[in-house]
Amino acid sequence: MTTVRVPAKINLQLGVGPARADGYHDLATVFHAVSLYDDVTVAPRAADGLGIRLTLSGEGEGSVPCDQRNLAWRAAALLAEQVGLEPDIDIALRKSIPVAGGMAGGSADAAAVLVACDLLWGAGLGREGLVPLAASLGSDVPFALYGGTMIGSGRGEMLTPVLGRGELHWVIALVDGELSTPAVYAAYDGLVRRPAEPAIDEGLMHALRAGDAAGVAEHLSNDLQAAALSLRPSLARVLEAGMEFGALGGIVSGSGPTCVFLARGQEHALDIAVSLSSAGLVRSVRHVTGPVPGARVVPA
Numbered sequence: 331m332t333t334v335r336v337p338a339k340i341n342l343q344l345g346v347g348p349a350r351a352d353g354y355h356d357l358a359t360v361f362h363a364v365s366l367y368d369d370v371t372v373a374p375r376a377a378d379g380l381g382i383r384l385t386l387s388g389e390g391e392g393s394v395p396c397d398q399r400n401l402a403w404r405a406a407a408l409l410a411e412q413v414g415l416e417p418d419i420d421i422a423l424r425k426s427i428p429v430a431g432g433m434a435g436g437s438a439d440a441a442a443v444l445v446a447c448d449l450l451w452g453a454g455l456g457r458e459g460l461v462p463l464a465a466s467l468g469s470d471v472p473f474a475l476y477g478g479t480m481i482g483s484g485r486g487e488m489l490t491p492v493l494g495r496g497e498l499h500w501v502i503a504l505v506d507g508e509l510s511t512p513a514v515y516a517a518y519d520g521l522v523r524r525p526a527e528p529a530i531d532e533g534l535m536h537a538l539r540a541g542d543a544a545g546v547a548e549h550l551s552n553d554l555q556a557a558a559l560s561l562r563p564s565l566a567r568v569l570e571a572g573m574e575f576g577a578l579g580g581i582v583s584g585s586g587p588t589c590v591f592l593a594r595g596q597e598h599a600l601d602i603a604v605s606l607s608s609a610g611l612v613r614s615v616r617h618v619t620g621p622v623p624g625a626r627v628v629p630a
């Protein structure tokens with residue numbers, strides 16, 4: 331039995347280019363893994379159990395499908411095919427990452443299953459060997475294998491590490507409901523007729539290298555934010571509230587609807603978290619730090 335802990339991601343920058351022929355968009359993004367985790371346990375099934383059995387608790391319990399529609403399931407099936415064996419396993423997802431929240435929770439679970447099954451089946455692919463499989467499952471899955479802070483290009487699957495200094499403190503505002511990533515990209519195509527080719531913000535790189543939280547806050551950007559707000563206008567009030575409560579900066583995470591706020595440090599983050607939760611605008615809040623490593627086996 332193997333348990334893998336895998337982090338959520340936020341995008342410090344999400345630059346989105348024009349729609350490509352394959353329906354994806356070229357990105358210039360900065361992924362940042364934060365200490366909000368799903369725990370994924372994979373175990374061989376008892377002798378009479380065949381196939382993949384998936385169970386899920388926590389975020390998304392009762393609403394997320396536990397069959398081949400789940401990316402974690404597809405990750406196990408894909409690796410089994412690659413290795414040439416039957417996937418007779420139990421997968422248990424214990425989720426703290428919001429579902430369809432813009433934090434790549436489904437991608438994180440898929441990455442965790444790849445790492446766990448690689449070990450369980452003795453496939454020996456390792457992180458590097460798993461990357462092509464991860465990329466074929468989804469644009470955000472390779473990043474979940476690595477974590478840290480990384481530049482993503484292509485559709486987000488091509489990664490380069492960013493050398494940053496220090497720890498950033500974030501307040502995550504979990505809001506009710508979900509946003510579909512394809513729907514947000516479609517809204518973006520409707521709003522932005524001729525997007526420019528996106529480029530990485532050098533000011534953001536400089537602030538990360540200097541460990542300058544205020545500088546990072548100044549350069550947070552998300553090209554999908556207007557599209558997410560057009561589908562969920564109430565998010566504007568959440569973003570405003572975070573800034574009124576003193577956050578250095580705030581943005582919609584990825585395709586939303588989760589919003590994230592940058593704080594000066596731990597106490598400042600806790601202050602913002604308390605104010606946000608008492609304002610009654612959000613479902614719940616979490617104080618997290620980043621960067622943190624990607625999918626890792628939890629020692630037994």
Ligand code: C5P
Binds near residue numbers: 356467468511
């Ligand atoms: O890669 P993934 O399956 O996570 O992408 C989900 C959807 O998000 C895609 O089908 C596409 O509509 C949109 N997307 C995009 N450009 C990207 C990443 C995702 O248009 N770079």
